[in-house]
Amino acid sequence: MAQDRKPVRWHVGVFLAPAVIVYTAIMIVPLFATLDLSLYEVRDKVAAFVGLGNFAKLFGDPNWSGQFWNALWNNTWFFVVNMAVQNPIGIGLAALLSSNRLRFAAAYRTAIFVPTILSFVIVGFVWKLILSPLWGIAPDLLKSVGLRHWFAPWLGDPHTALTTIALISVWQFIGIPMMLIYAALLSIPEEVIEAAEMDGITGMSQFWRIKLPLILPSIGIISILTFVGNFNAFDLIYVAQGALAGPDFSTDILGTFLYRTFFGFQLQLGDPNMGATIATVMFAIILVGVCVYLFGIQRRLRRYQF
Amino acid sequence: MKTTFSLALAGMLLSTTAALADTTITIESWRNDDLTVWQQKIIPAFEKEHPDIKVKFVPSAPTEYNAALNSKLDAGTAGDLITCRPFDASLALFKKGQLADLSDMKIMSNFSDVAKAAWQTDDAKHTFCVPMASVIHGFIYNKDAFKDVGIDAAPKTVDEFYADLDKIKKDGSYTPLDMGTHDQWEAATMGYENIGPTYWDGEKGRKAVIAGTEKLTDPQFVEPFKQLVKWTDYMGDGYKAQTYPDSQNLFTLGRAAIYPAGSWEISVFEKQADFKMGAFPPPVQKAGDQCYISDQPDHALGLNAASKHKDAAMTFLKWVGSQEFAQIYGNALPGFFPLTKEKVTIKDPLANEFLSWRQSCKPTMRYTYQILSRGTPNLENALWAASANVMNKTETPEQAAEELQKGLASWYEPQQK
Numbered sequence: 001m002a003q004d005r006k007p008v009r010w011h012v013g014v015f016l017a018p019a020v021i022v023y024t025a026i027m028i029v030p031l032f033a034t035l036d037l038s039l040y041e042v043r044d045k046v047a048a049f050v051g052l053g054n055f056a057k058l059f060g061d062p063n064w065s066g067q068f069w070n071a072l073w074n075n076t077w078f079f080v081v082n083m084a085v086q087n088p089i090g091i092g093l094a095a096l097l098s099s100n101r102l103r104f105a106a107a108y109r110t111a112i113f114v115p116t117i118l119s120f121v122i123v124g125f126v127w128k129l130i131l132s133p134l135w136g137i138a139p140d141l142l143k144s145v146g147l148r149h150w151f152a153p154w155l156g157d158p159h160t161a162l163t164t165i166a167l168i169s170v171w172q173f174i175g176i177p178m179m180l181i182y183a184a185l186l187s188i189p190e191e192v193i194e195a196a197e198m199d200g201i202t203g204m205s206q207f208w209r210i211k212l213p214l215i216l217p218s219i220g221i222i223s224i225l226t227f228v229g230n231f232n233a234f235d236l237i238y239v240a241q242g243a244l245a246g247p248d249f250s251t252d253i254l255g256t257f258l259y260r261t262f263f264g265f266q267l268q269l270g271d272p273n274m275g276a277t278i279a280t281v282m283f284a285i286i287l288v289g290v291c292v293y294l295f296g297i298q299r300r301l302r303r304y305q306f
Numbered sequence: 307m308k309t310t311f312s313l314a315l316a317g318m319l320l321s322t323t324a325a326l327a328d329t330t331i332t333i334e335s336w337r338n339d340d341l342t343v344w345q346q347k348i349i350p351a352f353e354k355e356h357p358d359i360k361v362k363f364v365p366s367a368p369t370e371y372n373a374a375l376n377s378k379l380d381a382g383t384a385g386d387l388i389t390c391r392p393f394d395a396s397l398a399l400f401k402k403g404q405l406a407d408l409s410d411m412k413i414m415s416n417f418s419d420v421a422k423a424a425w426q427t428d429d430a431k432h433t434f435c436v437p438m439a440s441v442i443h444g445f446i447y448n449k450d451a452f453k454d455v456g457i458d459a460a461p462k463t464v465d466e467f468y469a470d471l472d473k474i475k476k477d478g479s480y481t482p483l484d485m486g487t488h489d490q491w492e493a494a495t496m497g498y499e500n501i502g503p504t505y506w507d508g509e510k511g512r513k514a515v516i517a518g519t520e521k522l523t524d525p526q527f528v529e530p531f532k533q534l535v536k537w538t539d540y541m542g543d544g545y546k547a548q549t550y551p552d553s554q555n556l557f558t559l560g561r562a563a564i565y566p567a568g569s570w571e572i573s574v575f576e577k578q579a580d581f582k583m584g585a586f587p588p589p590v591q592k593a594g595d596q597c598y599i600s601d602q603p604d605h606a607l608g609l610n611a612a613s614k615h616k617d618a619a620m621t622f623l624k625w626v627g628s629q630e631f632a633q634i635y636g637n638a639l640p641g642f643f644p645l646t647k648e649k650v651t652i653k654d655p656l657a658n659e660f661l662s663w664r665q666s667c668k669p670t671m672r673y674t675y676q677i678l679s680r681g682t683p684n685l686e687n688a689l690w691a692a693s694a695n696v697m698n699k700t701e702t703p704e705q706a707a708e709e710l711q712k713g714l715a716s717w718y719e720p721q722q723k
Contacts, residue, residue: 045402063683063716133544134552156488156546158700243369244687246490247546248695263373266491267391267674268684269398270376 031283037276047273054277068278070249071257072285074162078253079230081166082173087222089170090177091215095207097178098185109182113175120172124239127168131155155240158250165251169236173229177222184218185211217301224293231286234259254282329618330360332385334378336371337605339574340639347638352625359618379404379610386613387622390435390606392424393675399608400427400434406609406616409433413627421645424603424675435606436627439635439642442569442660442669443500443600449582451480451563460586464533467589471540474563482540484562486548493534493693494686496566499672501588502530503598508670516677518720522711523704531696531703538697546698569660570604572641576656585659587667601669603645681717688713 038054040047058064093112097105115123131138131154139151154164188211196202196210234255237245243265245252260268262275333344344363352361364385366374372395378384379399388405390396399405408414409432414422417437425435447460452470455477461467474482487493506512506526514520521527542548542556557565558578565571567585575583590597607626613619625631632644633651640654643661652658674686692710695701701709715721 063713128549131547132549132552133547134542134556139544151544153488153544153547156486156544156548156698158698242489244490244690246488246691246694247698248691248700259373264376265373265687266369266684266690267372267395267679267686268682269395270373 034276034279034283037273038280041273054273055281058274058277058281064274067249067252067257068281071252071254074251075231075233075253077162078166078169078233079227081163082170082226082230083223085167086170086174087177087219087226090174090222091181091219093174093178094181094185095211097182109178112178115172116175118172120235121239123168123172124236127171128155128240131164156247158247161241161247162251165237165240168240169230169233172236176225180218180222181215184215188214213302217298220293220298220301224290227289227293228286231282231289254278254285258282329358329615330362331387331613331615331619331622332362332364333387333389333607334371334375334385335363335365335389335605336368336391337389338365338367339570341365343573343638348631348634351630351634352622355625356621359621361622379612382612384610384612386610386615386619388435388608388610389438390425390608392603392605392671394677394680396425396435396606396608397427400432404611405434406611406613407432407434408436408609408623411436411620411623411627413624416627416629416646416648418645418647421603424671425606425608428677435608436623437603437606437645438626439604439639440645441602441604441642442663443496443602444567444569444585444587444660444663445500446557446565446567446571446575446583446585446656448480448557448560448563448579449584450560451581452584454479455563460584461589462586463593463595464589464591468536471564475540481542481556481562482564483537484553484557484565485537485541486545486550486553487694487697488547488552489550490690490694492550492553492566493697494690495672496568497534497537497697498530498689498693499600499674500566500568501533502527502673503600503670504588504590504595505529506673507596508598508668512670512673512676515673516720518718518723521721522714523707528703528707531693531706534693534697535699535703538699541697568602569641569643569657572654572656572660573639576640576654583656585656587663597663597667599663599667599669600671601643601664602671602675604642678714678718681714683713683716685710685714 039049039051041050041053042048058068096102097109102108130136133139133151133153139148142148142151152160154160192210192214193206196206201209232255233253237251237253237256238259241251243256243260245256258275258278259265261271261278264270341363349361349363353359362385372391375384375388376399379388379402384404388399390399390405396405400407413436414433419430421437421440422433423430425437426433451474452458452460455474457470457473461470471482474480485492485496503511506514506520511520511526515522515527538545542562548556553562553565554571554574556562558575560579560581587597587599607623609616609619609623627646629646629648629650632646632648635642636644636650636652636657637654640652640657641660643652643657644650652661672686674689679686688710692701692706696703696706711721
């Protein structure tokens, strides 16, 4: 019977087309072009296919692998600091903001969120000035509380530079977890809270036992956003420490390593093929990280329906 | 018949002048400090003679210039005229066919072979940029500070140099030596490659490294690192986080005594400092020793092979090679010394002081620039890191030298023996 045959649903394709075309043109094609670029090497002006040769060079040639592992390790530390400092403080701030007893909550919320919308260039420049041993206010502030000897040229010391930069990044982005968690906390229905209060769970234990489990999915999302953001990071370090990510490459992360390799720096000439190789490895790292989260963690999170 | 022909001719002429009047050529450069000088002095001087050509000067940040330029050239969006870095960066562009061959330009005879060497193929057969200027390294000092502390003359030997620094340190009102290691390159460029030629005998040492007969671990290449370690005793508190602009400001505010410098600082400093400044070349080891200066070919101007306004661009290039340009340029930007053979008088006294060393000292250039920075790891970048590490005391001079040598030998055959 003709009625049973479903008509071809042209409209589905028509409605999908704009997004698919735009996404393909500006995301998928460049992504595969990058993967493709990493399989070639320029010899005498001609691109020659070398298979995984560039990857062998990146991991096998000590000149490359030394820099790569250094950048990866620094990147991991950058991520660890961000995870360990930014997210707990963000959750704490959100919990404080959502408290009914807090006055001027809107003012605090705005003030804490503002750095997030500032440009990296401004953040890097301002913090460089604040921490400058010559004209910064950090040494004077410490002096006024009698702790001048605590001050060190943090951005210039290979042991402290990366952590300092990571903390600047935390300062800048603390608003994001705060806002997300704040929204999640507000969406918890009053009935649940009231029920808890009837059972005598109030104050801190209410936060730990009732609210925290309910906002866990949001924390998961924030973690994955932090992970992706940190492993793609570049701007702040480039602005504050330059493309050589000094001192002594101690703040060199995958993004700055990629930039130097791809575009070149000072007398070092750019090498798009090796650059694409590093970009591919970065892509793989982020892909693996996201998959681990999606399949390993998110599926096991319990969700509550209200 | 005749009138129609001449009318047509007149029409053609008109249309060509109209077309020329529209010609705008752009110059790619990393000299963003000089933007106003170009806009107010150099371009008007050219446009006065050639009203049909408009010139635009579009500089970018120095450290980003090469990367930005390479991508612009690859994408076909670069300007008509390209400011050329010395040696390999520009040579690579020429080999890729992105810079035009300018060997046949008549004005090339205005330049000595040494001046052209930085923008030629290794066999000196092809020249691809018109030399513009070189920079000379040395030390700029605050004359008022020296007077305050009781130093009569600029130091000539290394011992005098440290004796003066001790005096300034004891006095306590000035930072004796004004340099930071945060941006790394000052440690290499204004530190190591500034004083180094005194130890490795200038050109002799530089050529020996290229030939592979001397190694970077030889004492003459380690000693400058040891000197840099000594410098740190006289540098400001927190020099590890002191950036290049910090150092410049510290000096022009009159809070520092000696500034390890390149002559390009002159125009910037003279605008800002309200005290008298003097300059001295890198001190020699013993009184009476030959002194050496780093007289670095710094920039030249080349033609983008893909330029759509080649005629107008060539007119500008011809002008850049003239004595007239050298005279304007050398005086508009004191501290950038014209490379032309013709006579150019520099009016600025501080710039003249630098220039006078060309007579008394043997000139050489930064040894990392020619050939030695072609491979991976890049010797120039490695030297930045090594010099900064030595001054931050995270590496000993010997370790730093060892690492540089290892890196160079990993790809440069003459050094593998």
